[in-house]
Structures are given as C-alpha cells and as structure tokens.
Amino acid sequence: MKIYNWGKTIIISGVLKYGAKFPSENILTRKFGFSRETVRGALENLEKEGLIERIRGSGTYVSFKIEETSKKKVGLILSYLSDYFFPRLYDGIKSIMDEENIQIELAVTKNNLNEEAYYLEKFRNMNISGIIVEGTKSSFPNPNVKLYENLIQKNIPIIFIHNHYSNMDFDSIEMSDAKCSYELTKLLIDNGHRNICGIFKYDDIQGIERYRGFMECMTEHDIIINDDFIRWYSTKDFDYKFSKSSLNSFYKKTKYCSAMIAYNDEIAYKYADFLETRSEKFFKEFSMVSFDDAVLGDRDFKIISGIHPKEKLGRLAARSIIKMLNDNDWINNNYSYRFPVAISEGNSVKKLVEK
Amino acid sequence: MKIYNWGKTIIISGVLKYGAKFPSENILTRKFGFSRETVRGALENLEKEGLIERIRGSGTYVSFKIEETSKKKVGLILSYLSDYFFPRLYDGIKSIMDEENIQIELAVTKNNLNEEAYYLEKFRNMNISGIIVEGTKSSFPNPNVKLYENLIQKNIPIIFIHNHYSNMDFDSIEMSDAKCSYELTKLLIDNGHRNICGIFKYDDIQGIERYRGFMECMTEHDIIINDDFIRWYSTKDFDYKFSKSSLNSFYKKTKYCSAMIAYNDEIAYKYADFLETRSEKFFKEFSMVSFDDAVLGDRDFKIISGIHPKEKLGRLAARSIIKMLNDNDWINNNYSYRFPVAISEGNSVKKLVEK
Incomplete structure (x- = not known):
C-alpha cells in the first residue's frame, strides 16, 4: 500500500x-x-x-493528465508531501476539493523560507482564490510578512495548519500539542518513570509546544528536568543530530533514563532502531512516547503516540478555506480549531519496577 | 589588564x-x-x-578573605563570570552592593538549567533577601517555575537582567535588542548591502530578538532573507557549529554575501578570524556588525557593535533590587527598564560599490 x-x-x-x-x-x-x-x-x-x-x-x-481548466484554484503550501503522514493529509484536502470541483495548486517547502517566499510570489501572480499554509520555521518570527500582506490586500483568504506565526495574525487548525504532550508525559510518570529524556525540534512551534507540555507535567509532579536529558534539533541540523556518533553521545548522557518523549514518530522509531542495535537489553526495558501516530514499517514495537487527525485535519482545512472564499468578512471571523487530545494504543510504555 | x-x-x-x-x-x-x-x-x-x-x-x-558577616545577602545568578563583558557587569553590581554594605552570593550557570535549579534551591535554604537573575535558556519556557514560585512565597524579590522567561512574570532590565538589531541592519543596507548573512543563538531570547530586528529591517526594505544565509546555534551546539569544517560549509553557502550580522562580538571576532585565514581578500571586503561592544584582543579590525551598558546595567540592576527589598509591593510595581540603542564606532562596515 x-x-x-x-x-x-x-x-x-x-x-x-x-x-x-x-x-x-x-x-x-x-x-x-x-x-x-x-x-x-x-x-x-x-x-x-x-x-x-x-x-x-x-x-x-x-499516463494521468491533470485537467488544465478554468476551475477555481486553492494554493496548498506543505512542508512535505510524499513521506510520513503527509499523503493522508493531502488525501483529506483533495477529497473535499474534488467534491467542490476546486483545483489544488501544490507547493512543498521542505521547511525552507526561500521556498515559501517563492511560492507566495507565484501564488500572488496566479489567479488563486485562497491558500492553506503549513508554516515554515514557525518557531521564529517569519520574514515573508510582506508577501503575506500582499495576498491579504488582494483579499485572498489564508488559513494555517499545524502551526502559525508569532508575528502574523492568521487563523489556524492545529493539534492540541502542549496538552497532548502533557498527557503522554503523565502516562510515563503514572508508570513510575521520573528520569525522562526528550528530543524536540526547535525550528517549529509544534516542537516548542510539545516541550512546554512535557515541562509543565514534569513541573506539576515536582520532577526537575535534567538539562542533559534534553536534545534540540532542527531541519538543517537533522543529519548531524541523528548521526550515529551524535546519538551515541546522547545515549551515554541518558543512560539512567528509563523513558523518552520524542518530537514525532519519525524521530522515535529512528531512536528505537538505534537503541536496539546499541543495547537490546536496554531497549527492551526502555519506554517511549511520541506524536503523530504515523506508524513506520511493520514492527512488534508500537509506540504510544499523540494522534494526528490526518485526513480529518485535511478535510477540515479544506472545508474552512472554502467557507472563507464565500465570506467577505473572513478576516474578522474565526476559523481556528484545535483538535482535542487523542492517544494511540501501543506497547512502548513499560511499568517501571523499583529495584 | x-x-x-x-x-x-x-x-x-x-x-x-x-x-x-x-x-x-x-x-x-x-x-x-x-x-x-x-x-x-x-x-x-x-x-x-x-x-x-x-x-x-x-x-x-x-590571600584575600571574604568577610563572613551578618551582612544582608543578595543572590546573583549569571550565565558566565570571568569572560567577555561579565567582569565589568559584575563590577557594576558589586560597586553598588559595597556602598550599601550588601554581600553578593554568586552563582554561575553556564546556561545550564540544572545549575539554575541547584542555585535556586540553595538560595531558598539560605537567608537571602533578593535575587538578580540572568535567565537560562531563556527562549524556551522555563522548567524551574516551582523553584521561582517558592522564592516568591518567601517574599524574596527577583529581577531579571538581559532576558526574561515567557512563562513567568518578572520585571527585567535589558538592552533594546530588536531595535538595536534593526539599526545595525539599516547601517548595512544604507551602505549598499543586500546579501546579508547572520549567525544567531536560538536558546536565548536575546538571539531571537536580535534575529527579529534584523528580519524586520530587511522586510521593511523589501529584501527577502535567504534561508541559507542564516545559521542558528546554542550553548550545547557551540563546539560543533564553530568547528572549522562547519564554518567552512557556512562560508561556501554565503560566498555571495557582502556582510554579516553576528549574535555577539565573541561570535563576530571568531568568524572574522576564520575568514581571515580562509580568504584574506574576501575578509578585507567583507562587512560585519555585531552586539555587546566587548572588544576582544588588540586588532586593527574594530567591529561596529550594539553597546551593552555593562557596569551601568550592573549598577541599575543592583539599585533596583535594593529598592525592591524595601518595597512591600515590589511584585505589583514596575522595575523593568530597556536601555536605549547605542552603537559603537568601528571600521567593520564598508560601502558596497556595485561592480
């Protein structure tokens, strides 16, 4: 499949x-x-x-021809398309757009601001009716403000998914990242874990929010977070931070941890694979929680993960932008939505027995 | 000296x-x-x-004995002490504390949250009257909230310097980082530079603010920031990000840049030294601006830098905490201050002549 x-x-x-x-x-x-x-x-x-x-x-x-018609066009800016849960997100958006006979004008940024700027310019010069955007490097103030302002001046509605920018005022459809992280951390603590390490992404507001939920839960349970147990990475740092030598040095620092909270399933399974080769015994006793519920490959090991709504989120984003197209006052009306916390089944959290 | x-x-x-x-x-x-x-x-x-x-x-x-007396004690949490401008900052604080016959209880965190937690605990168990704090990893929500709350419950006044935490509500004495960055960037643009690269620190709110000022100035002058020209580092990443091979890869990506804005003078001179060994010709034509005005060593090359008030900031922080000690309503009164922008002399910005 x-x-x-x-x-x-x-x-x-x-x-x-x-x-x-x-x-x-x-x-x-x-x-x-x-x-x-x-x-x-x-x-x-x-x-x-x-x-x-x-x-x-x-x-x-x-052998498939995309119809070049006078259909209404909606721009869709995503960070990725063909990997992870992105095909399912895209399917959700596509299904609604097809029903409404709207064409999707697709843009993939790979979380690079140059790409975002390029596509925003392109969309301005096209006959585009609205845009769904996943923000790029969303934890930092965004430098493409003027390009967004240009689109607003042309009265083109814009809605964000997954994240939003601190220096702009757009509505967004997101997961409840901090709350979800709080619940996942609580699950670890309820199972006796106190030495919990974490890997988070710093160039994405979801990374900061997931850290915040973890931090708030630890704090509320009077557990002080050990600075050496926290690892931050970014899109640009990825190769270095997940190189074998770099993971080894993190593993050594976190040897006394019994559990980890990972930024997402991609990271979590990557670390699980690393752990398994490093020390099978350690891996068997180690607990993990993560985000997105995007199972990668066939494994015995299924990580308990905050569920990303995938098609559902895609459909809601599509329906929202379509409503906005018909709303002259879209800029003042509220189209934001936060999906409530949902957590997947899995076998990645083990009860910690005191020795 | x-x-x-x-x-x-x-x-x-x-x-x-x-x-x-x-x-x-x-x-x-x-x-x-x-x-x-x-x-x-x-x-x-x-x-x-x-x-x-x-x-x-x-x-x-x-052979010097610190008087162990019944003097009033004020805690001072700094990220560093013996390097950079920190001795001058400390001197400023010390001079006022000496006048008032108050003893400083010193703590150095090296920007590590474990150290911050350790000293906050220590201060709680000591007879301390107030605390001046430079925040640790201030761009992230801080996990030591409860330790700060404990101190407030004991009615111990706290004031921040350089930065503050997004998840707590303390007054702070800071530089106008974003505004200063705006002015420095404008200086580069006024001298004809458009391809400007930047190195910023991401685990410190000053890093994010300095990026924001740069970004706002570029945007206002309709210059799109090239994502490849921006480099982020943190305390933990420092050694890797400033290794020769890592700087080389950044240098290659930014070969068409005529100027750089650096997070601070430490970074700026480090990069200048690297550039000089890499390509003397390139270095001679390259422009740089930076922050803190903390001249490092004797050089012909003096970077134009946003002036950190050093002793002045130290004295104001000391005077503020002393006022707070005598103010029963310190928690509701405002002790925050932003030093206005001041920029040093220097010869690091060259007029760009179009070829």
Whole structure:
C-alpha cells in the first residue's frame, strides 16, 4: 500500500506530470526496501487505475493528465508531501476539493523560507482564490510578512495548519500539542518513570509546544528536568543530530533514563532502531512516547503516540478555506480549531519496577 | 589588564577562596596566550593588592578573605563570570552592593538549567533577601517555575537582567535588542548591502530578538532573507557549529554575501578570524556588525557593535533590587527598564560599490 499511495500522490498532485518517466521496479525496490513482488503489485494497481503505463522495452510513464481548466484554484503550501503522514493529509484536502470541483495548486517547502517566499510570489501572480499554509520555521518570527500582506490586500483568504506565526495574525487548525504532550508525559510518570529524556525540534512551534507540555507535567509532579536529558534539533541540523556518533553521545548522557518523549514518530522509531542495535537489553526495558501516530514499517514495537487527525485535519482545512472564499468578512471571523487530545494504543510504555 | 581583571574577579567573587591554590605562571601563560612578562606583571599587581601571596618553592595562594558577616545577602545568578563583558557587569553590581554594605552570593550557570535549579534551591535554604537573575535558556519556557514560585512565597524579590522567561512574570532590565538589531541592519543596507548573512543563538531570547530586528529591517526594505544565509546555534551546539569544517560549509553557502550580522562580538571576532585565514581578500571586503561592544584582543579590525551598558546595567540592576527589598509591593510595581540603542564606532562596515 505504501508504494501505491506514494505513487498516486506524486502523480495526482502533479509532481510527476503526464508523460514523465516513472521510477523503475529496480529503483522502487531499493528505495522502499520491499520485495520485488510487492513493488510489482503496486505498479499493477497504479496501471489499473490509469495512472501509469508500462511500455515494454522502454519503461514506465505517467499516463494521468491533470485537467488544465478554468476551475477555481486553492494554493496548498506543505512542508512535505510524499513521506510520513503527509499523503493522508493531502488525501483529506483533495477529497473535499474534488467534491467542490476546486483545483489544488501544490507547493512543498521542505521547511525552507526561500521556498515559501517563492511560492507566495507565484501564488500572488496566479489567479488563486485562497491558500492553506503549513508554516515554515514557525518557531521564529517569519520574514515573508510582506508577501503575506500582499495576498491579504488582494483579499485572498489564508488559513494555517499545524502551526502559525508569532508575528502574523492568521487563523489556524492545529493539534492540541502542549496538552497532548502533557498527557503522554503523565502516562510515563503514572508508570513510575521520573528520569525522562526528550528530543524536540526547535525550528517549529509544534516542537516548542510539545516541550512546554512535557515541562509543565514534569513541573506539576515536582520532577526537575535534567538539562542533559534534553536534545534540540532542527531541519538543517537533522543529519548531524541523528548521526550515529551524535546519538551515541546522547545515549551515554541518558543512560539512567528509563523513558523518552520524542518530537514525532519519525524521530522515535529512528531512536528505537538505534537503541536496539546499541543495547537490546536496554531497549527492551526502555519506554517511549511520541506524536503523530504515523506508524513506520511493520514492527512488534508500537509506540504510544499523540494522534494526528490526518485526513480529518485535511478535510477540515479544506472545508474552512472554502467557507472563507464565500465570506467577505473572513478576516474578522474565526476559523481556528484545535483538535482535542487523542492517544494511540501501543506497547512502548513499560511499568517501571523499583529495584 | 585581562589577567589581572580575571584574577581579581574570581577571588573577590569567592570562586577561589582564601588559601586556595592560584594558577601558576605557566598555566596562565598557556591559558591566556600572553608573554611570561605580562603574566608576571599581572601577578605582581594582584600580590600588591593583597589578593594573592607567592610562596617560594610552594606556589601562589589566594590571600584575600571574604568577610563572613551578618551582612544582608543578595543572590546573583549569571550565565558566565570571568569572560567577555561579565567582569565589568559584575563590577557594576558589586560597586553598588559595597556602598550599601550588601554581600553578593554568586552563582554561575553556564546556561545550564540544572545549575539554575541547584542555585535556586540553595538560595531558598539560605537567608537571602533578593535575587538578580540572568535567565537560562531563556527562549524556551522555563522548567524551574516551582523553584521561582517558592522564592516568591518567601517574599524574596527577583529581577531579571538581559532576558526574561515567557512563562513567568518578572520585571527585567535589558538592552533594546530588536531595535538595536534593526539599526545595525539599516547601517548595512544604507551602505549598499543586500546579501546579508547572520549567525544567531536560538536558546536565548536575546538571539531571537536580535534575529527579529534584523528580519524586520530587511522586510521593511523589501529584501527577502535567504534561508541559507542564516545559521542558528546554542550553548550545547557551540563546539560543533564553530568547528572549522562547519564554518567552512557556512562560508561556501554565503560566498555571495557582502556582510554579516553576528549574535555577539565573541561570535563576530571568531568568524572574522576564520575568514581571515580562509580568504584574506574576501575578509578585507567583507562587512560585519555585531552586539555587546566587548572588544576582544588588540586588532586593527574594530567591529561596529550594539553597546551593552555593562557596569551601568550592573549598577541599575543592583539599585533596583535594593529598592525592591524595601518595597512591600515590589511584585505589583514596575522595575523593568530597556536601555536605549547605542552603537559603537568601528571600521567593520564598508560601502558596497556595485561592480
């Protein structure tokens, strides 16, 4: 299903356009690490749906044409598209836009401000009706203020998802990050854990909020946070901070921790994999909680995670921007929403038995 | 003077106590990189003032006794003490405390939250009348809230310097960091610079504010900030982010920049030294602005820098906490102050001639 979803997303979203070469079986096998049979099955399904065409002796090509019509267009700025839970978020948005016969104009920033600036300029020069934005480097004041102001002057409604900027006043649809983090931390404490380490992202307001919830829960339970147990990273720092040597040094500092709260499931499973190779015994006794409920791969180990509403959030964002398109006073009306806390099942939290 | 000041500070502040061994000539020569004559001169001056005693064949010892009296005590929490402008800040505080016959109880955190927690606990269990605090990791919500609340319950007045916490409501004495950054950036722009790179600190609210001022000035002049030109670091990341290989990669990304705004003079001169070894020609044409006006070493190159009020800020902080000690309603009265922008002379900004 993973390859199928990935392929469908990059084709329907227009990342790979009609006639473009689609990755070969060999490349996909290497990229996803699934068996050749699985890859072939996914390609067959994509072909059945008319998304790709396999031409013997030549290769596989995209056979799906995005209609270039006079449809209403809504801009969608996301940090990522084809990985993690993003395909499901996109599906949610797409399903509503399709119902309303609205075309999505897609932009992917990789959390880079230059990309955000580029797409905001592009949208201004297009006939775009509204924009759904996931903010870039949202923990810092945003330098593209003027570009946003230009769009407002053209009366183009804008709604944020996941986050928002401290130096602008847009409505946003978000998770209850701090509250969710509070509940996850409480779960660890209720299971006897006090030495809890954490990895958080500092260039994203969700990272700061998730730290805040953790911090407030620890404080309320009179547990002092050990500074050496906290690790901050950013999009730019990622490769360095998750290199083996860097993780090793964090592992050594947190040897007396019995649990971890991780910024999201990507990080959590990355650290779990590292731990397992480092010390299987330690890993077996170690507890973890995390965010987004985006299960990665097939494992026995399922992390208890704050649930990201995925399609649901996508649908609500799409419905909200559509309402805003028909609301002359969108700028004064409230379209913000916080999804209540929901926490997934899992087997990643163990009761700590005092020795 | 540097060794003398350093020695005096660590003795008078009680870091090295009466009878403790003072570093030898050899060690000081290595530590500061001055000549043996300079080191000897400094030691002679310290001896003349009765701060140290040199015993032939044995070594050098601290001969200054801090009076252990029933004096009123004020706690002072600083991130650093013996480097940068901190001795001058300390001198300012000390001068007022001496006038008022108040003893300083000193704590140095190195921007580590464990140290902050340790000293706050210690102060609670001591007979302390008030506290001057430089916040630790001030850009993040602070986890030592309860320790601060305990002190308030004991009616111990607290005032912050340099920064403050977003999740507590204390008065603070600060520089106008964002405004100062705006003016420094404007100076660069007025001299024709548009491709400006920046290095900022992310675990300190001063870092975020200095970024904000830079960002607002760029935005107002319709210059879009290039994400690749911005580098963030923290206390924990320092060694990695200022390693030669890491600076090299930043240098390559910013080759088309004609100017830089640096978080402070320590960083600015560090980068200047790096640039000079990397490409003398580039360095000669490169412009820099920075903060704190803490000249480091003797150089031809003097960076234009936002002036930190040093002794002045120290004296104001001391006077404020003393007033608060005599104010039953200190918690409701306003003791906050922002020093107005002041910018130093220097030769680090060159007019950019279009080629």
